[in-house]
Amino acid sequence: MRFFYEALHARAVLKAAGLALALSMSLFVAGCAGDKDDVLIPDEPAEKIYNEGLTLLRRQEPEKAAKRFEDVDRTHPYSEWARKSLIMTTYAYFEAGKYDEAIATGRRYVALYPGSQDAAYAQYLVASALYENIPDITRDQRKTRQALDALEDVARKYPNTEYAATAKKKIEVARDQLAGKEMMIGRYYLxxxxxxGAINRFKVVVTQYQTTRQVEEALMRLAEAYMALGVVGEAQTAAAVLAYNFPDSSWYKAAYKLVQSGGAEPQENKASWISQAFKKPGLG
Structure with missing residues (x-):
C-alpha cells in the first residue's frame, strides 16, 4: 500500500513539473513576442532569413528588410550569410533614409571585412549616407566636412571603380557647400x-575651393574689401585675375567698375598672394 501511494505521489510531482515547464515556456515565448512581433527560431536557416530580407526589399519595405538581415547576424554570427547580410543591412537602411544606422553598419562591415569585394561598396554607402546628412548652408558644416573626407577616401582607395566616379561628383557639391559657407560669413563681415575678417574668409575660397562656382564672387568681394581698406594694388590684382580666368563673368564686370570708380584699372601684381594662388595648371 505504501508503494502504491509513493507511485501516485511521484506521478503527481512529474505532472506538476511538466505543467510548470510548459507554463514557463509559454510565458517566455509570450514575453519575447511582446518585445518583437516575429519571434526568432534559432534553427531557422540563414539563407531563408536572408531571402526574406530580399523579398521585403523588392516590396519596397527597406526598414523591415534591414531588421530581417540583422536577424541573420544575430542567429548565424561569423557565417558567410552574416557577412552578406551586413552589407545588405547597410544598403537597406540607406534606402530607408536611416542614414545614421547605415553609417554604423557600413563602418562595422569595413572593420570586420576590409579585404572583401564589397568593402568598396560599404565605404561608398557610408560616404553617401554622410552626404545625405549635409545640413543647410546656414548651419554648422562639420557634417559636410565629414562627408567630404569620406567621399575623398572612396575616390582615393578605389580610383578605378564606379563608386569613385560617383563620389567625385558628390565631392564637388560638398566643396561648393563649404565654399558657400565661407562666402556667407564673408559677406556678413563686409x-x-x-x-x-571678410578678406580672410574670401581667401579661404580662393586658396582652398578654387574649382567651385564660388570663386568668381570671392575675387570680386576681395576687390571690394581691399578698395574699402585703400589697398588698391590688391584690389587691382583681384580684378585682373578675375578678368584673366573668367572674362565673361558678371562678377568681373562688377569688379572692373568698382576698381575704375577708384581711379584705377585692373592690373595684376605677380607677387600678390592672389596671383600666386592662381598659378596652377589650368588656372592661368
Missing part, C-alpha cells in the same frame, strides 16, 4: 565693415 556688411559689418569688418574688412579684414
Amino acid at each position: 556688411e559689418q565693415r569688418n574688412y579684414t
